[in-house]
Amino acid sequence: MQIEFQTSVGRKRKNNQDTVGVYQNKKDITLAIVADGMGGHQAGDTASYLAVTGLGEVWEETMLTQKDEVCEWLVSHIQEENTRIFDKGSSHPEMFGMGTTIVSTVLLEKELILAHVGDSRAYIVRNQEIKQLTEDHSLVNELIKTGEISVEMAQNHPKKNILVRSIGVPGEVEVDISLINCQEKDIILLCSDGLxxxxxxxxxxxxxxxxxxxxxxxxxxVEKANEAGGTDNITVLLIDFDDELQEDTP
Incomplete structure (x- = not known):
C-alpha cells in the first residue's frame, strides 16, 4: 500500500484553508484525513488544522485494530473536535462561526472505514471505473435528492457552497460511517471540493x-485543477492498494 498527498492554495485564494494529514497508531494502523476549513480571515485555517491534528494526535496514542472499535472512535472523536472548534470560535470573536468539512479513513488491511461530514469526498477507482463513496452534505445535494434540481443544474447553482452539515456547530453533528472492502488494484481518493x-x-x-x-x-x-481555474484550495490524497511500487518511465 502507498499513500501520497498534496495541497495547493489554488489560483484565486490568498490562503490555504485545507489541511491534510496521515497518522499511524501504536499498531501501525493508518488514519488519513482531509479537511476543508470555512470562515473569515484565518478562521478556516484554524478549524481544519484543529480537526486534522486533533484527531491525528489522539489516534497516534491508540492501539485500536478492531473494526467496531475504530468506527466508535471515529464518531466520538469527530464529535469532540466539533465541540472543540465550536467552543474556540465562540470564545474568539475573530473566529466566530468557523467550521470545517472532514473526510477520513482508517485502513484495516483490505478494509476501509470512512467517516465524513460536509462535502469533501472519497472516491474509489476499480477496474477502470470511478465511484463516489461519500455523499455531500450540501444544500444542492438535498435539492437533487428531492428532485428540485438536476445534477447538471447543481454544477453552477448559486448556493452550491452551502453545507447542511459541518464540523464546528453547536450540539452534536451526525457523522456518516461506511465500510469498503478493497482489492489489490484499487485506488482511493480523498479530496476537498477544490478538486x-x-x-x-x-x-x-x-x-x-x-x-x-x-x-x-x-x-x-492538482495541476489540472489549477489549469481549469483553481478557484479554491485543492487537496488530494491517494491510497494505492497495489503491492508493487510504480515508477514513471523516462
Missing part, C-alpha cells in the same frame, strides 16, 4: 488510472 469543482469524475478517473507513479498522479490532479 471536484474543477475536474469531472471522468477527468479524475483518467488521471488516477494512467499508470504513472502515485506521486505523479497526485501532482497531475
Amino acid at each position: 471536484t469543482n474543477m475536474l469531472s469524475n471522468e477527468d479524475i478517473k483518467l488521471i488516477m488510472s494512467n499508470g504513472k507513479s502515485l506521486k505523479s498522479r497526485v501532482n497531475e490532479l
Whole structure:
C-alpha cells in the first residue's frame, strides 16, 4: 500500500484553508484525513488544522485494530473536535462561526472505514471505473435528492457552497460511517471540493488510472485543477492498494 498527498492554495485564494494529514497508531494502523476549513480571515485555517491534528494526535496514542472499535472512535472523536472548534470560535470573536468539512479513513488491511461530514469526498477507482463513496452534505445535494434540481443544474447553482452539515456547530453533528472492502488494484481518493469543482469524475478517473507513479498522479490532479481555474484550495490524497511500487518511465 502507498499513500501520497498534496495541497495547493489554488489560483484565486490568498490562503490555504485545507489541511491534510496521515497518522499511524501504536499498531501501525493508518488514519488519513482531509479537511476543508470555512470562515473569515484565518478562521478556516484554524478549524481544519484543529480537526486534522486533533484527531491525528489522539489516534497516534491508540492501539485500536478492531473494526467496531475504530468506527466508535471515529464518531466520538469527530464529535469532540466539533465541540472543540465550536467552543474556540465562540470564545474568539475573530473566529466566530468557523467550521470545517472532514473526510477520513482508517485502513484495516483490505478494509476501509470512512467517516465524513460536509462535502469533501472519497472516491474509489476499480477496474477502470470511478465511484463516489461519500455523499455531500450540501444544500444542492438535498435539492437533487428531492428532485428540485438536476445534477447538471447543481454544477453552477448559486448556493452550491452551502453545507447542511459541518464540523464546528453547536450540539452534536451526525457523522456518516461506511465500510469498503478493497482489492489489490484499487485506488482511493480523498479530496476537498477544490478538486471536484474543477475536474469531472471522468477527468479524475483518467488521471488516477494512467499508470504513472502515485506521486505523479497526485501532482497531475492538482495541476489540472489549477489549469481549469483553481478557484479554491485543492487537496488530494491517494491510497494505492497495489503491492508493487510504480515508477514513471523516462
